[in-house]
Amino acid sequence: MTSFDPQRLDPQSPHAGSLDEARLFELLEQPEHWPEDPAIQAELAGMLELHLALGCHGPSLADSLAPAPRARWTTSWSLAAAAILLVALVPTIIIQLRTQSLKDQAQDTVRLEQLAQKRSQDRAWIAFFRQSATLLQDFEQNPTLCKKGEEDRRQEREMAMALLEASHQLAAQGAPIKEAEIIRASLHSWLSEVAFEDNCLTVERAQELRQWATTHNLENQSERMERRLRGDGA
Secondary structure, three states, rough: OOOOOHHHHOOOOOOOOOOOHHHHHHHHHHHHOOOOOHHHHOOOOOOOHHHHHHHOOOOOHHHHOOOOHHHHHHHHHHHHHHHHHHHHHOOOOHHHHHHHHHHHHHHHHHHHHHHHHHHHHHHHHHHHHHHHHHHHHHHHOOEEEEOOOEEEEEEHHHHHHHHHHHEEEHHHOOOOOHOOOOOOOHHHHHHHHHHHOOEEEEEHHHHHHHHHHHHHHHHHHHHHHHHHHHHHOO
């Protein structure tokens, strides 16, 4: 093998970024002399990967292409050493760039997960206000009677119980805007009254609950907040 002259591969020389193939192969087996030029290092690393890959293609390919046994052993040892030294010789800037890339990917993943979570929470709030408005509308309708003087409010009570559970969950996760929490709390009180009543309400009690909802404007507030959270305006 010809002796290696570091001056021929000086990274400051005009030809440092455009080495001929003979010099690249000569330099490949002496990784301790690799220049700092990132382009040359990338080319050498690619050649090193190719050589190492060729060594894994089976005995038949190795027998047909390999030189004399001693030369093959020397070359294999040199390439293995180059592979080990490659880790130590990669410029710090490359490692830093890779690390920064991984950090950016992690931040993007977190940002997307947070965005998806917020959209899911917003949809839950929208559904709560929409269904609450529907329940309030149903409560205004004349139901069938359990018996004279008693209204059958079984369906409204079941819906109120489900919405009450949803209200607890929304309170725990936090409201997207302050006004949404205020209206939720007002609805929560009314839903509690309906949910804890019997299936059959006296006409007087049903009227009291309707009057409560009207006084606090619960239906209109629910519809307005649903539109606002959907982005349709107040």
